[in-house]
Amino acid sequence: MTRWEPDARGRMQRAALDLYAERGFDETTVHDIAQRAGVTERTFFRHFSDKREVLFDGSHELEQVVVRGLEESPSSVPLEMVADGFAAAAPFFDERREWSKKRSAVISAEGSLLERELLKLSTMGAAITEALRGRGVGDRDAELAGDLGVAAFGCAFQRWIDGDYAAVAGDGAGFAECLRDTFRDVSGVLRACDQVAAPQVENAAI
Amino acid sequence: MTRWEPDARGRMQRAALDLYAERGFDETTVHDIAQRAGVTERTFFRHFSDKREVLFDGSHELEQVVVRGLEESPSSVPLEMVADGFAAAAPFFDERREWSKKRSAVISAEGSLLERELLKLSTMGAAITEALRGRGVGDRDAELAGDLGVAAFGCAFQRWIDGDYAAVAGDGAGFAECLRDTFRDVSGVLRACDQVAAPQVENAAI
Structure with missing residues (x-):
């Protein structure tokens, strides 16, 4: 013993x-x-x-919570199902924002930790893809939504620990709100934006 | 000497x-x-x-080609600019499909290689985000489009080497076409799909 x-x-x-x-x-x-x-x-x-x-303890449990949330999502939009999956894990993050922030700084500073983190996220993407297939999403869309979903989650997480998000949305804003906002922004990057600079053309005639 | x-x-x-x-x-x-x-x-x-x-030789050159393609994109849609960036690198891939295929199999089989690959892709995402900012895209959208763009590129690459894509689109179909198709599919995962299975509810009354 x-x-x-x-x-x-x-x-x-x-x-x-x-x-x-x-x-x-x-x-x-x-x-x-x-x-x-x-x-x-x-x-x-x-x-x-x-x-x-x-530093990666709990990543398997996190994956299980996300997959379960996805399986129970009432949506029929692949990326919304993924968002619902991550939202199910929001309490997990809200409980440990300071820890997450410190952990993230340590990981960004060390290549081998960052590599491991990216591998864990990639594994999460594969689990999400599998769960989307289980919900009847076609192979191609399931793969794309899994990888896009993880990318959007990564952005949401960064916004949330950066504190910019808290500054905009108020200090009480939790990870779930930040996640929803970020997933909504996905449609934004598919729309033209007004302020885009003209292409850089070299040797343009003046 | x-x-x-x-x-x-x-x-x-x-x-x-x-x-x-x-x-x-x-x-x-x-x-x-x-x-x-x-x-x-x-x-x-x-x-x-x-x-x-x-195995990662040329990843910096690839990044430069992608960034240059993005800078010269005529689009004002963030994710389209990213797609144009990757499309500029299509000849690079078309020249070495068999090499890419073999390389990908080796990388998938070895955790430490996969970690390095993911790190290179993440660095590419940061460079794309920076280039999008240079085109006038706001910080939040630039970050999201950079990461989503790399995720979509990863899916396109997988489809292209899997051969499923060639089977559907014809053997002559190059990487550029596969890339366009995949980026188009991004809108698809934001739309409801008919065949989605109902959420799994445990202990449901029968």
């Missing part, structure tokens, strides 16, 4: 994120993380396969 | 791709690649930083 460690997992995650932010990902060892969290290295490896994975 | 090696770069790329396909990425060393290409390991490292990068 292993020793009972109340919230050892959470402590390791917080310790890892803090250390990556303070001294950088490369300069932090599993030993450092375990020490700060007050656990052994063996305990660390019982929970996480490596020092990257400690 | 270094010894002149006719197309050493191309030979190393072909050797690496062949070896990754034959025996797997992990089982291939820089020594193996250099040997098959008939160069020294030193020559390899003069051209590529590691054995991953050898």
Whole structure:
């Protein structure tokens, strides 16, 4: 029987994120993380396969919540179903905006973390595509909506942690509202905009 | 002065791709690649930083072609500008469909290569967003159109190498046509589809 460690997992995650932010990902060892969290290295490896994975805990659960939300969406518009899926996960994000913000800064600063993050998102896109097929969406549209949906989610997430969104929509604005706004904007980028500059033509006759 | 090696770069790329396909990425060393290409390991490292990068040669040039195409697009619709950007790169793809196909299979089979590919695409998205801003598109739409555009490009690329596209559109159908079709489909996923299955409701009264 292993020793009972109340919230050892959470402590390791917080310790890892803090250390990556303070001294950088490369300069932090599993030993450092375990020490700060007050656990052994063996305990660390019982929970996480490596020092990257400690930041990606919960990504599978998130995927399940999104897929379930999509399956239960009342819409018959593929991209709306995807939006409903992500909206089902909004409470997950609202509970941890500060954590998400710090995590995002750490990930952006370190190529190998960013690569892992993008891979997780790509896996999420594949799961969404599969769920859309299950709802009867054709293969081509399901693939496109899965990948577009993840891209729109990524933009929404960035807006939400940047704080620009809170500034515009009010401090109480949650992730669900930011998500809805962003998915609505998808139609916007398919419409002509007035302020677009004329193409740059080199050596134009003057 | 270094010894002149006719197309050493191309030979190393072909050797690496062949070896990754034959025996797997992990089982291939820089020594193996250099040997098959008939160069020294030193020559390899003069051209590529590691054995991953050898598959990503040209991604910066591709980005420049796409950005240039976007800057010269006659459209004022953000996502159309992005489509025009990628269309400018179509000849690049048409010249090497078999290479792209083999490369894609190798990348999908190896997590660390897939991560690198996704990172390159994300960098491309940022460059596109920047170019859209240069055309006068607002920040939020520029970010969204950049990321959606890369997602749509990824789908188009997959369709094109899968061969399904060639089967539907005829063998002579180039990447540009596949790209146009895919970008057109973006509007499709914003419309209701008839065949969508009703939401799964558990314990529904029968």
